[in-house]
Amino acid sequence: xxxxxxxxxxxxxxxxxxxxxxxxxxxxxxxxxxxxxxxxxxxxxxxxxxxxxxxxxxxxxxxxxxxxxxxxxxxxxxxxxxxxxxxxxxxxxxxxxxxxxxxxxxxxxxxxxxxxxxxxxxxxxxxxxxxxxxxxxxxxxxxxxxxxxxxxxxxxxxxxxxxxxxxxxxxxxxxxxxxxxxxxxxxxxxxxxxxxxxxxx
Numbered sequence: 001x002x003x004x005x006x007x008x009x010x011x012x013x014x015x016x017x018x019x020x021x022x023x024x025x026x027x028x029x030x031x032x033x034x035x036x037x038x039x040x041x042x043x044x045x046x047x048x049x050x051x052x053x054x055x056x057x058x059x060x061x062x063x064x065x066x067x068x069x070x071x072x073x074x075x076x077x078x079x080x081x082x083x084x085x086x087x088x089x090x091x092x093x094x095x096x097x098x099x100x101x102x103x104x105x106x107x108x109x110x111x112x113x114x115x116x117x118x119x120x121x122x123x124x125x126x127x128x129x130x131x132x133x134x135x136x137x138x139x140x141x142x143x144x145x146x147x148x149x150x151x152x153x154x155x156x157x158x159x160x161x162x163x164x165x166x167x168x169x170x171x172x173x174x175x176x177x178x179x180x181x182x183x184x185x186x187x188x189x190x191x192x193x194x195x196x197x198x199x200x201x
Contacts (some may be wrong), residue, residue: 001140004060004133006012014021015030015046026127027161035123036116047122053128055094059087064140065148094125117166128155 010021018035025032063083067074074082101118135151138144 001136004053006050007056008130008133010051011049011112012044015050015122016156019050022123023127023130026158026165028167031050032120032123032165036119050126051122054125055087055091057129057133057136058090059083059116061084061136062090105179120162120166124158127156131155131158 007136021031021035025035060083063074063079063086066082067079067087067179077085101121102114131154135184138147
């Protein structure tokens with residue numbers, strides 16, 4: 001938690017206000033348009049460190065939940081071992097999803113919106129990672145168990161916002177069938193495979 005805090009503080013210090021703008025961009029179209037017009041966010045060094053923060057935070061979140069709901073799994077591999085496996089696994093899923101995102105974009109001729117789609121996904125991942133970090137602080141150090149349910153509700157709400165905004169990127173070319181294929185293959189299938197793999201351990 002301390003390492004993640006130092007990492008996030010370094011990102012905030014070097015991003016020159018980009019993090020607050022990033023938080024607003026998920027729900028405020030004006031801030032998203034500003035970031036999109038700059039066209040440099042995902043090429044900056046802060047993007048790579050923020051992505052590292054995201055993956056480690058999600059990895060810590062999964063490990064904490066496993067420690068609470070499935071302690072036998074954590075006892076078998078140790079907390080650090082589970083944390084590393086979860087973080088690496090999530091990062092690999094992220095890379096695979098980016099690969100399939102590019103395939104989906106090319107297959108359904110969304111090349112013009114490629115950067116906008118990747119940026120919007122990155123914003124969603126980063127915002128939910130920041131919210132998760134706050135939830136983990138309350139869960140681990142304050143012992144507030146209901147924060148898990150609150151986070152899931154917030155995640156559900158922001159997921160709806162994310163998909164709504166994703167459909168608005170190019171409403172003229174929006175196709176419900178294409179969206180269904182995308183949602184099932186890129187947003188559901190990887191995590192079903194991950195759950196299946198963990199259940200076999």
